[in-house]
Each structure stands twice: as C-alpha cells, then as structure tokens.
Amino acid sequence: MNLTTRFVDSFSLTDDLLTQIIQDKQTISLSLRQLSKLHHLQKMLEEFQFLNIVYSDQSRVRKMMLTRTKSNLNLQQQLCHQIDKKIEDFMKLFKKLDSILFYTMNMQLMSENCLEFLQQIADLILGSPSFTVIYEINKKVNGMSTHIKDIENAYQKLLKFKESTNVQGSELDNLFGTNELYVYKNKYSYLIYDVKDVPFKAFPDYRLILDQFISLAYDFQKEIYDKENLVSIIRGIKSRFIKNSTRICQEIIRQQVTDVLSSQCWIEMPDQIQYMNDLIIDQHGYVVLPVKLDKKIKYYIKIESPNIDMITFSDYIQQLWQRLTYQLKDLKNEEFLKQMLEVNSPNKLYIQLDGDGNIRYQSCCIPDSWYFMLIKGGSLEDLQLEQVNKQSLIQKMQELKSSAKGAVSVCQICFGDKAVDVDLFAKRNEEDEITDYYIVFNAPKKKFEDDHRISSQMSSESKLQELSKAALINIKMEKLSKACNVMREYLKVNLNDEEIIDLLKEKDILKEVYNQQSITDDIRSSYVMEYYKAESSNVMKDPVQGSQQYIIESELTNIKKFDLYTLDANDISNLSDYSFDITVVQDKNEQLRYTWALFHLCNFIDLYQINKEVFYQFTVIVQEKYSYRQNPFHNFDHGFTVAHACYYIIKSKSMNQYFDKFIQFTALLSALCHDIDHTGRNNHFESQKLSKLALRYNDESVLENHHASVMFKILQKEKYNILSSLSQDQFLIFRKYAIANILGTDMKKHFEIVKLLELKLSKLPDEPFIQKEEDKKFLSSAIIHTCDLTMQSKTFKMAQKWSNRIATEFSDQVAEEKQLSLPITQHFLPLGTPNFNQLLAKQEISFIKFIVKPAYDLTAQVLQTGLEVPLKNLEDNLKEWENQK
Numbered sequence: 001m002n003l004t005t006r007f008v009d010s011f012s013l014t015d016d017l018l019t020q021i022i023q024d025k026q027t028i029s030l031s032l033r034q035l036s037k038l039h040h041l042q043k044m045l046e047e048f049q050f051l052n053i054v055y056s057d058q059s060r061v062r063k064m065m066l067t068r069t070k071s072n073l074n075l076q077q078q079l080c081h082q083i084d085k086k087i088e089d090f091m092k093l094f095k096k097l098d099s100i101l102f103y104t105m106n107m108q109l110m111s112e113n114c115l116e117f118l119q120q121i122a123d124l125i126l127g128s129p130s131f132t133v134i135y136e137i138n139k140k141v142n143g144m145s146t147h148i149k150d151i152e153n154a155y156q157k158l159l160k161f162k163e164s165t166n167v168q169g170s171e172l173d174n175l176f177g178t179n180e181l182y183v184y185k186n187k188y189s190y191l192i193y194d195v196k197d198v199p200f201k202a203f204p205d206y207r208l209i210l211d212q213f214i215s216l217a218y219d220f221q222k223e224i225y226d227k228e229n230l231v232s233i234i235r236g237i238k239s240r241f242i243k244n245s246t247r248i249c250q251e252i253i254r255q256q257v258t259d260v261l262s263s264q265c266w267i268e269m270p271d272q273i274q275y276m277n278d279l280i281i282d283q284h285g286y287v288v289l290p291v292k293l294d295k296k297i298k299y300y301i302k303i304e305s306p307n308i309d310m311i312t313f314s315d316y317i318q319q320l321w322q323r324l325t326y327q328l329k330d331l332k333n334e335e336f337l338k339q340m341l342e343v344n345s346p347n348k349l350y351i352q353l354d355g356d357g358n359i360r361y362q363s364c365c366i367p368d369s370w371y372f373m374l375i376k377g378g379s380l381e382d383l384q385l386e387q388v389n390k391q392s393l394i395q396k397m398q399e400l401k402s403s404a405k406g407a408v409s410v411c412q413i414c415f416g417d418k419a420v421d422v423d424l425f426a427k428r429n430e431e432d433e434i435t436d437y438y439i440v441f442n443a444p445k446k447k448f449e450d451d452h453r454i455s456s457q458m459s460s461e462s463k464l465q466e467l468s469k470a471a472l473i474n475i476k477m478e479k480l481s482k483a484c485n486v487m488r489e490y491l492k493v494n495l496n497d498e499e500i501i502d503l504l505k506e507k508d509i510l511k512e513v514y515n516q517q518s519i520t521d522d523i524r525s526s527y528v529m530e531y532y533k534a535e536s537s538n539v540m541k542d543p544v545q546g547s548q549q550y551i552i553e554s555e556l557t558n559i560k561k562f563d564l565y566t567l568d569a570n571d572i573s574n575l576s577d578y579s580f581d582i583t584v585v586q587d588k589n590e591q592l593r594y595t596w597a598l599f600h601l602c603n604f605i606d607l608y609q610i611n612k613e614v615f616y617q618f619t620v621i622v623q624e625k626y627s628y629r630q631n632p633f634h635n636f637d638h639g640f641t642v643a644h645a646c647y648y649i650i651k652s653k654s655m656n657q658y659f660d661k662f663i664q665f666t667a668l669l670s671a672l673c674h675d676i677d678h679t680g681r682n683n684h685f686e687s688q689k690l691s692k693l694a695l696r697y698n699d700e701s702v703l704e705n706h707h708a709s710v711m712f713k714i715l716q717k718e719k720y721n722i723l724s725s726l727s728q729d730q731f732l733i734f735r736k737y738a739i740a741n742i743l744g745t746d747m748k749k750h751f752e753i754v755k756l757l758e759l760k761l762s763k764l765p766d767e768p769f770i771q772k773e774e775d776k777k778f779l780s781s782a783i784i785h786t787c788d789l790t791m792q793s794k795t796f797k798m799a800q801k802w803s804n805r806i807a808t809e810f811s812d813q814v815a816e817e818k819q820l821s822l823p824i825t826q827h828f829l830p831l832g833t834p835n836f837n838q839l840l841a842k843q844e845i846s847f848i849k850f851i852v853k854p855a856y857d858l859t860a861q862v863l864q865t866g867l868e869v870p871l872k873n874l875e876d877n878l879k880e881w882e883n884q885k
Contacts, residue, residue: 076308079260080316086252087324090199090245094331096124097238098361099378104234105365106375109225118217119146125209125237127198133217134158135189144217148192158183158190189214199251203244208570209237215576224653227365228603232567242335245328250299253317257303264304270297279314289314291321338363339566347443347609352436353380360436367606372415373441389413393424393439400426401434410439418444443609567597575601578648578869579795582640592619595640595672598647604665609725618720625677625710632808634678638791643672645787645870652866658770658779666734670741671784673711678703681813683748688822701746708742737780744781745788750851753782757858769862779862786859789852792844793870796880803844807836841884848878 100120109117119129132145134155143151184191184207191214200206212233219226241248250267257265280288282302287310289301301317303310341350342363352361357380366373374384385393392411399408410422425438574580575597585591596615599605605615626636649655650664659667679686679693686694686702697705712735714720723731744753756778760769770776791802810828817824827843853874860867 072307073309075260076313079256079308079313082256082260083253083320086199086256087249087320090248090252091327091331093124093241094238097234097241100124101231101234101238102359102362102378104227104230105362109227109230111220111223114220114225115144115146118144118213118220121213121216121234121237122193125198125200125213126193128194130194131213131217132192133189133214133221134192135214135218142221144221154192155190158185184210186211186214189218199255200241200244200248203247203251205240205244208573209240211573212236215573224651226601226651229572229601231365232572232601236567236572239335242328242332245331249324249328253301257301257306261303261306261308263306266302268300268302270299279310289317291317293322293325345443346606346612349441351375351383351439351441353439354436355434357381359383364606370415370420370441372413386413389422393422396424397437400424400437404432413441420444566593567600571597572601575644575647576651578645578793579798579873580644581794581798581801582644583637583801588623591636591640592616592623595619595643598643598668598672599665602647602650602664602668604661604668607661608665608723610722611724614719614724615722618714618722621714621720622673622676625714626675629678629680631678631680632812633802633805634675634680634809639672639675642674642784642787642790643668645790645793646671646784649783649787649863649866652863654863654866655783657864658776662730662733663737663776663780666737667741667780667784670711670738671787674707674742674745674784674788675703676707677710678707680809681816682825683746684825685813685817685822688817689820701743701748704743704746708739711738711742737777740777740781741784744785750785750855753778753785754854754858757782757862761858761861782855783859783863786855789855790870792848792852792877793856793873795873796877799844799873799877799880803840807840838885841881845878845881845885848874848881 100117104117107113107117118131122131123129130146132143132148132151132154134141134143134145134151136142136155141152141155143155145151148154182193184193186207191210216230216233219229254265254267257263279290282288285305287303287306289303289310290297291299291301298321306313338361341348346364348363349366350361350363351359354360359375359378359380359382362375366375372386372389376382376384380394383390389411396408396410399405405426406428407423407425410424413420413422421442423440423442425440426434427436427438429435571594575594582591582594585594596605596612596619599610599615604610605612622639623636626634626639646668650668655664655667679691681689683699683702683704687699691702693702693706715723718724723734726734743749760767760775770779791806792799794802810825814824814828816822856867856871856874860871
C-alpha cells in the first residue's frame with residue numbers, strides 16, 4: 001500500500017467517523033475548534049479525492065483527454081495571455097470613463113472640441129474613434145462624421161436598408177470604400193462605425209448606449225452643450241457596463257478561445273443545461289468546463305476539440321474567475337457608494353483624492369455660482385482655491401495623516417450672502433494608513449456675521465434650555481453602538497463611536513424624538529419614516545427619561561426609494577421624445593421620478609437648492625390633489641404632460657433669448673400645477689351652478705384662479721416649500737409670473753392671446769417682441785397656454801387616447817347638468833352618441849385647425865426653434881382625423 005492510498009484511507013476513516021457523529025451513531029467529546037478542524041479535513045478530502053481521480057494514470061477522464069486533444073503548451077500560454085490582456089483592457093475602460101466624466105464636469109464644451117470629445121467616447125464604446133451619425137428630421141438630412149464627407153449621398157444609399165437594424169459593411173457593396181463597417185439604425189438615425197472586436201456588443205443594453213451616443217452627436221451638431229445631461233449620459237454608460245460586466249468577461253473568454261484555438265466555443269448557464277460538477281467530455285465530443293465559485297457552478301465553457309491541456313486550463317480559469325469576481329464586486333461596491341453620495345447629498349460636492357493627492361472622483365459639476373473654486377487638472381495642485389483656504393486644506397490633510405482622527409473641519413468659504421463649510425474625511429486601510437481623502441463642500445447656507453456674538457446675546461433662560469437639550473442628547477454610548485457601526489460602514493471612515501456622535505451633533509443630524517406621539521403625520525407620510533423602527537418595542541428607550549433616541553440623516557434617501565432619484569439613458573431618451581406617454585407609467589413612484597427628472601435635467605434642483613425630501617413631499621401632494629377626484633382628463637397625467645411639453649421647449653434652448661433660468665423654472669413649475677385640484681368640470685358649469693369657487697372668484701377664470709391658489713397654499717407649508725431658498729424679491733417675481741401663466745390657460749383668453757401674438761409678430765423686426773416686463777410676462781403665459789394644448793400635437797395614438805378621455809369627462813359633466821337641471825352644454829359630445837367616432841373626428845379637426853395649430857404656429861414663430869416635431873404631428877393628425885371622419 002503506497003503513501004497516497006494510506007493517506008486517502010485515513011481521510012476516509014475520518015469522513016466516516018464525522019458522518020456517524022452527525023447521525024448520532026457515535027458519541028465523541030470534541031471542542032468547537034476541534035470540530036471545525038474535522039470539517040476542514042473533510043473538505044480537503046473531497047478535493048484530494050477529485051484530484052487523485054483526475055490526475056491518476058487510470059483516470060478515464062485523463063485517458064479521454066489524451067486521446068482527443070493534442071496538448072500545445074505555447075498555444076495555451078498564448079490563450080491565457082490574450083484572455084488576461086483583454087480582461088485587463090476591459091477593466092481599464094472604467095478608469096477611462098471616470099477620466100472622461102471628470103473632464104466633462106470641468107471643461108468648457110465648444111464646437112471646436114466637441115468632435116474630439118465624441119471620438120474619445122466612441123473609442124471606448126465602439127472600439128474605434130471613427131464614426132458617422134446620419135439623421136433626418138423634417139425631411140432634412142444632417143449628421144456628423146470623422147471619415148465621410150458627403151452625408152447626403154451616404155444617407156440616400158443607406159435608405160435601401162431601412163427595415164434592417166444591423167447591416168454588416170460587406171452588405172453595403174463597399175458603400176463607404178471599405179467592407180469593414182458596421183451600421184446600426186434606430187428610429188430616425190444611422191450610426192456607422194468600424195467593425196472592431198469589442199466583447200460588449202453582445203449584451204442587450206448596448207443598443208441603449210448606441211442610442212445615447214447618437215443623441216449626443218445630434219445635440220453637438222445643434223450646438224446644444226448641456227453639461228448636466230452629458231454627465232448623466234456618461235454615468236449611465238458606465239452603470240450599464242458595470243451591470244453587464246460579468247457577461248462581458250464571459251464573452252471575452254469565449255472570443256479568445258474561439259480566435260486562438262480556432263475552435264467553436266459556447267458559454268452555457270446552469271439554468272439552461274445541467275452537466276456534471278467536474279470537467280467532462282460530453283456525448284458529442286465537446287469538452288465541458290464548469291466554472292465554479294464557492295463550489296457553486298456559475299457557468300460552463302463548452303469547447304469543440306481543444307488542442308490544449310484542459311485540466312491545467314481549467315485550473316487557470318477557476319483562479320481567474322475567482323480573482324475577477326472579487327474585482328467586479330469591489331467595482332460595484334465603489335460605484336454604489338458614489339451613487340449614494342450623488343443621490344443622497346445632491347447639494348454637496350465630494351472630491352476624492354488618493355494618498356498622493358491625485359483626484360480620483362468628483363460627485364458633480366461645480367455650481368456656476370461658486371466663483372471661489374475651479375478644477376483645472378487631476379491633482380490637488382490643480383484645485384484652484386484662495387490661498388488661505390488651500391493652505392488650510394493641506395494642513396488638515398497633514399493633521400489627519402499624523403493622527404488617528406477620521407475627520408476634521410477645514411474652513412468656511414464665504415461668497416456673496418452665502419457660506420460653504422468644507423470638511424475632510426480620511427479612509428484608512430487595515431494598517432491604519434490613509435488610502436483616500438474625501439473633501440466635502442457642504443450645501444451653501446446663509447452667512448451669519450458672528451455666531452459667538454449671537455450666542456452671547458442669548459438670555460439665561462434660553463441658555464438653560466440649550467443645556468437641557470444637550471444633556472438629553474448625551475445618551476448612553478452602548479445604545480448608539482449599532483447605529484454608529486452603520487454610519488461607520490456607510491461613511492467608510494475610521495472613526496470611533498464618540499467621534500461619530502460629535503460629528504452628528506456638529507452637523508445637527510443627531511436629533512431627539514419624544515415618545516411615540518412625536519412621530520408626527522408629517523414624518524409618517526414621509527419615507528423618512530422607514531428609518532424608524534416599525535414597532536415601538538423595537539425602539540431604544542431610556543428607562544429614566546422614557547424618551548426614544550434616533551440617528552436621523554435627513555439628507556439620506558432611504559435605499560428603498562433610491563430609484564426615485566436615479567436616471568439612466570433610457571429615461572433621458574424617453575423624456576427627449578416629445579410624445580413620451582406618461583399614461584403608460586402605472587407606478588405612482590415612477591411618475592414622481594419622471595417629475596423629478598424634468599427639474600433635475602434642467603438643473604433647477606441644484607440651481608435653487610431644492611431639498612429632495614421636500615421636493616418628494618411636494619410632488620406627492622400635487623399628485624394627490626390632481627388624482628383624488630379621479631378625473632378622466634384633468635388629472636396628474638395631464639399636469640405632467642403639459643409640464644413635459646414645457647420641459648421640451650426649455651431643453652431646446654429657444655426660451656433663452658427671452659427668459660433667464662429663473663423665469664423658465666417658474667414656467668415649468670406652473671405648467672405642472674396649472675390644473676391642480678381640477679373639479680372635472682369647466683368654468684361655465686361652475687358659474688351656472690353658483691359653486692363656492694364661482695362665488696369666490698366672481699365667475700372670472702374660476703378654475704384657473706383656484707389652481708393658482710391651491711399651488712401657493714401648498715407652498716406655504718414648510719414641508720412642501722420647495723422655494724425656501726428664494727429671497728423675498730425672487731419669490732414675488734415667481735408669484736407674479738406663476739399666476740400669469742396659470743390664468744393664461746383659461747380657454748376664454750385663447751383668441752386674445754392669439755391676436756396679441758399676431759400683432760407683436762407683425763411689428764418685427766422694427767419693434768422687439770419684448771419691450772417691457774408685461775411683454776415678458778405675456779409671452780411666458782402664452783407659451784404655457786400653448787403647452788396646455790399639447791395633447792393633439794402628440795402622436796396620433798396618444799391624441800386619440802386624450803380625445804377619448806376628454807369626451808368621457810364631458811359626458812360626466814352633461815350627466816350632472818341634467819341631474820341639476822342646468823343648461824346642457826351643446827358642443828360637448830357625450831359617449832354613446834350615434835356615429836360617435838365620426839363626430840369626434842370632426843370636432844378634433846376643428847379644434848386643431850382653429851385652436852391648436854394657430855397657437856403652435858405663432859409660438860413657433862416667436863421661439864424660432866423647438867416646435868418642429870409638434871407642428872409635424874399636428875399635420876399628420878389632421879390627415880388621420882380626416883380619414884376617420
């Protein structure tokens with residue numbers, strides 16, 4: 001009996017003994033540590049038995065391998081080298097995207113550098129900096145290219161492939177002088193690029209990335225340089241690559257095996273097919289290699305007639321995949337932390353530096369109003385601050401390095417009537433060495449002259465109250481240990497419990513909530529409630545005071561609501577579509593997310609320092625006020641659709657010639673709320689009925705006055721006040737324009753608006769359109785009035801849907817008029833009327849010809865650009881309604 005056999009037998013005896021102990025057939029006295037060692041020996045036995053079977057000369061598997069494969073060591077080394085290189089290149093892609101993202105946040109985009117910028121992105125996602133984008137809008141062909149001069153001619157040749165999504169260059173008959181091209185077509189555009197061996201073409205989200213690239217090229221062609229939009233798109237691209245990174249790495253392995261070994265190779269998942277747990281040759285002669293992680297099979301690599309040693313190659317793949325899995329996990333965790341910072345603290349700017357002072361991450365663009373800082377490069381030296389602030393930052397970094405502290409306050413930077421507090425955090429490794437610094441520029445706050453002077457003027461009574469409050473907050477350390485662990489994990493800093501508590505007190509994050517009744521309805525209706533324990537029995541209680549203590553980070557968005565404040569390329573694409581249909585979005589939270597996106601993508605959330613929790617509460621109450629009567633037409637879907645039409649115009653930049661950002665923000669918000677708390681009836685009905693609203697507003701724009709009033713009543717409440725950062729003068733301007741915008745949606749004023757637009761346009765260019773403040777206010781209200789007529793300017797399918805909705809609402813009004821013995825509104829078309837569809841078509845034709853189209857035509861003449869799509873839709877819809885008449 002040789003040594004190996006004896007070794008295996010001894011393990012077998014051990015294994016049998018352990019099995020009997022587990023089954024209570026044997027009793028043995030072992031410590032927990034000894035039992036753990038016994039389990040470890042059992043696992044070693046399993047691995048040893050497998051290796052002995054595979055590597056022994058009598059092994060059936062080894063014999064089959066030797067007879068069916070011809071081992072080629074050089075080829076195997078080449079294959080492993082290529083796989084390592086390609087995966088390394090893919091992992092570098094994320095750093096390159098970070099560099100582009102950093103460059104985007106701090107560069108000045110101009111027509112001179114936009115093509116070079118697009119080439120950098122193309123090189124990453126297409127595999128080559130060469131590309132051509134061709135699109136047709138309003139029968140006009142345009143585009144951008146690095147290697148094709150005659151865009152018009154190229155487009156005409158491409159038309160024969162109109163029904164094809166993907167066309168290989170060889171099928172184009174050397175259309176562009178080479179057959180090494182790939183053509184991708186979406187709804188309106190073609191993207192042509194060099195065929196390169198990029199592994200991520202296979203994953204489903206790749207089409208969305210190509211669509212975003214086309215969108216960028218279109219914006220740059222139109223000289224639309226929206227930095228926030230660019231940042232969102234690049235982050236969306238990176239997010240999709242991370243999401244699909246596992247599949248991409250599998251595709252890299254498959255491609256390299258196919259290319260280097262000249263053998264067919266497949267990746268198969270365990271849910272698709274089940275093989276044995278070990279390396280085998282299947283019935284067709286294919287070698288099947290299971291790739292495992294923690295003894296669980298993740299996928300199979302199936303190769304046809306490989307001419308390498310599959311046993312050693314299997315070992316290589318197992319080690320590679322284990323290493324790669326941990327790398328991808330770290331990447332995903334790091335990206336998740338960044339998203340948490342970006343979403344949960346949108347009014348803060350985070351800058352991450354490595355130990356050598358190189359900038360690794362920046363959470364957002366520097367606000368335009370922050371004239372006190374600038375970033376010109378990728379290191380601490382390139383961070384432009386006043387000398388005294390820069391010096392203070394460097395000193396604090398040295399202080400953290402020479403101490404065990406995890407965070408320090410750096411300085412306060414004052415600009416105008418605002419001040420920004422700057423903090424510094426240190427991330428340490430297991431050896432307590434600083435690996436990264438996080439510089440945090442907090443949200444601007446109102447500047448006070450002298451906090452110490454204010455403190456000294458406090459009365460003795462108020463001082464006593466402050467001391468009492470401080471004593472209550474000073475609760476037992478052991479009760480906060482769990483909460484501190486959570487904060488330590490989230491912040492990724494090496495702080496002890498006392499330092500965390502001090503930091504939370506300093507930032508006014510640690511708060512006291514007394515007893516169960518202190519959880520108010522405001523808190524209960526908020527998703528902040530999810531930070532509290534659901535049952536009082538789970539809450540920490542002080543046996544003496546009977547109070548309940550919590551750590552509440554008011555700016556932290558609960559992870560369950562994380563998606564409310566995230567956007568991907570598909571979302572941006574949806575909102576860029578004039579005919580985006582919110583009615584197909586059934587989830588109320590999804591509707592709120594899209595509502596937030598309208599304001600976020602216009603940069604209004606950051607520009608006017610709107611707290612996200614307050615914005616969430618505001619949109620919730622607006623949604624409820626629109627929805628509780630369940631109107632078929634005048635509901636939240638309608639309010640959002642009108643706001644989206646306004647957003648579409650804002651994003652076209654056509655309003656910039658007349659209005660600053662603040663007036664555009666006012667327009668968007670008043671568009672959203674223009675029909676809030678609508679009764680589902682018209683002004684004539686309210687007046688005939690002598691309703692409370694009609695009596696309150698003396699029959700003058702009854703509903704419009706009510707909508708404006710409801711909006712401002714909501715904004716009066718602190719928890720809904722998204723305008724809290726505005727000065728008094730700004731608020732008065734907002735109120736003046738918002739009221740004018742909402743009152744302008746009264747259809748009774750339609751012809752007055754049209755007539756005045758015609759008059760002012762007729763005087764151009766001798767007289768400017770805007771001569772005084774009243775002209776500006778009129779134009780703003782005229783644009784919102786036009787947006788309110790948006791339903792028939794969508795695609796015909798949407799126009800039909802909204803026509804049926806308004807007909808349903810009219811039917812309800814006619815039914816109530818009959819019930820109340822009021823005069824019946826004659827032009828309303830109740831459901832069930834004979835030849836309803838034909839009559840509805842006639843009504844919509846008249847409505848488009850005499851109401852909607854004149855408003856859009858005149859507004860388009862004023863704005864000059866931005867309304868091409870709705871004007872074309874109106875023409876198309878007229879034809880469609882004519883066909884149904």
